[in-house]
Amino acid sequence: xxxxPRRPLPSRRWLLPAAALLVAAVAAGVGFYVWTTTVSIExxxxxxxxxxxxxxxxxxxxxxxxxxxxxxMAVDPGPDPAQLLDRARRSxxxxxxxxxxxxxxxxxxxxxxxxxxxxxxxxxxxxxAALATAATPRPAALLDLADRLDALRPVLxxxxxxADQFSTTIIGRQSLFLEQMRSAVLAFVALSGTxxxxxxxxxxxxxxxxxxxxxxxxxxxxxxxxxxxxxAELAQFAYVASHDLREPLRMVTSYMSLLDRRYGGSxxxxxREFMQHASxxxxxxxxxxxxxxxxxxxxxxxxxxxxVDLDRVLDAALENLRVARxxxxxxxxxxxxxxxxxxxxxxLTRLFQNLIGNALKYRSPDRPPRIEIGCAPLTGDAGEGLHxxxxxxxxxxxxxxxxxxxxxxxxxxxxxxxEGTGIGLAVVRKVVERHxxxxxxxxxxxxxxxxxxxxxxxxxxxxx
Numbered sequence: 001x002x003x004x005p006r007r008p009l010p011s012r013r014w015l016l017p018a019a020a021l022l023v024a025a026v027a028a029g030v031g032f033y034v035w036t037t038t039v040s041i042e043x044x045x046x047x048x049x050x051x052x053x054x055x056x057x058x059x060x061x062x063x064x065x066x067x068x069x070x071x072x073m074a075v076d077p078g079p080d081p082a083q084l085l086d087r088a089r090r091s092x093x094x095x096x097x098x099x100x101x102x103x104x105x106x107x108x109x110x111x112x113x114x115x116x117x118x119x120x121x122x123x124x125x126x127x128x129a130a131l132a133t134a135a136t137p138r139p140a141a142l143l144d145l146a147d148r149l150d151a152l153r154p155v156l157x158x159x160x161x162x163a164d165q166f167s168t169t170i171i172g173r174q175s176l177f178l179e180q181m182r183s184a185v186l187a188f189v190a191l192s193g194t195x196x197x198x199x200x201x202x203x204x205x206x207x208x209x210x211x212x213x214x215x216x217x218x219x220x221x222x223x224x225x226x227x228x229x230x231x232a233e234l235a236q237f238a239y240v241a242s243h244d245l246r247e248p249l250r251m252v253t254s255y256m257s258l259l260d261r262r263y264g265g266s267x268x269x270x271x272r273e274f275m276q277h278a279s280x281x282x283x284x285x286x287x288x289x290x291x292x293x294x295x296x297x298x299x300x301x302x303x304x305x306x307x308v309d310l311d312r313v314l315d316a317a318l319e320n321l322r323v324a325r326x327x328x329x330x331x332x333x334x335x336x337x338x339x340x341x342x343x344x345x346x347x348l349t350r351l352f353q354n355l356i357g358n359a360l361k362y363r364s365p366d367r368p369p370r371i372e373i374g375c376a377p378l379t380g381d382a383g384e385g386l387h388x389x390x391x392x393x394x395x396x397x398x399x400x401x402x403x404x405x406x407x408x409x410x411x412x413x414x415x416x417x418x419e420g421t422g423i424g425l426a427v428v429r430k431v432v433e434r435h436x437x438x439x440x441x442x443x444x445x446x447x448x449x450x451x452x453x454x455x456x457x458x459x460x461x462x463x464x
Contacts, residue, residue, distance in 0.1 A: 052105040059098045060156035063120065066091040066127065067149035074139035074146070075248070085131065092127045099124065102159070116155030123148055143285075151426075252282040308345050310338035314373070317352035324360050330369040332356075338375055341386055341455050347431045352390075354424040355451050359392035361419070362449070369394060378454060385437060391450040402441040428453070 069088040256279040363369040372391045432439045436456040443449040
């Protein structure tokens, strides 16, 4: 029996290259989808961050405008107070609406500090209540509210700066990603031999994306320069405003003194008491304006240097406090040598002067003040830097208030007991944060206070 010859099986050699081409096509499609999706997401993030830069800068300007209107209502409302009141209400409403937009945008930016926005919200609530309760709110309350709004301006500007930094980071990351994708796609196309049409299309798309990224980066840089210019204008405004505010205060004090000299003997005791209250209030306001100007000067007008000699800085602060030290009979215990740190000599002098001045001011009535100044380098888990501390044997404070006292206008004692405006420790914290550090307080009521300060990496200590 014969069998028919077997038919040869069809060749399947084409399956391997076909499968390879299919896998390559799928990989290319997935890669292109991931690429376009990632670029779209990061472009949206960069656009939102850039919008947040503009909105934050506008919020800072609107807050300053509201503070200016409140101050004008208190000092010189002009011939039409009702119109000024209506304009102040509109400014407050605009700032409140802008705050909502900025807060929603800032919450989506990783690492964004929201403490300035959280502080501004209740201040705008106070402004709403003050402007709604009466046609002519109390001048003292308006001035206090305006001062606190002005003090928030640097924090709001910092919000815009953080958003700009985030936008720049996203744009840089997108540009790098596009470069890497271009290299990968070109290599894939060259190896697979799929032709030059795809190369031209991808190159055109990548070139357009790169140009858009460069344009966005240039726009972000322009926004940063606008913020710097706005900051400089704000510093100039603070100086001029403080001068203009102090001039009428000096006039009030001078005329009160003149009245006392000429007619004090013939005045009723109650009238003399009223006149003394007015004079004291003008002097306190003048001191407050000076302290706010000092607060606004922190970090401005003096370039940072690589090595600030802390011994010289401490000597300058102690010399400025020489009269107060001698009157109090204070004993100062300081290290033989202090290291040098990078920073601003003027700001570091303010830091020492405020801390030692507080130790002298809040001294115990039953013992002479003793102030210990110490320092030690920080390494390892505690971080890198210089740990400074100033300890006293004064009246101390309740530990519950050791964080609160770093805020603006925060006082734990009535004015009749201790002088001051409640700005000194706010200046200390601002100086420390400008130098990349932190500050905190350990205190026991009736026993004394120790203020701790950590500054950035210290330079080598000078030889003894």
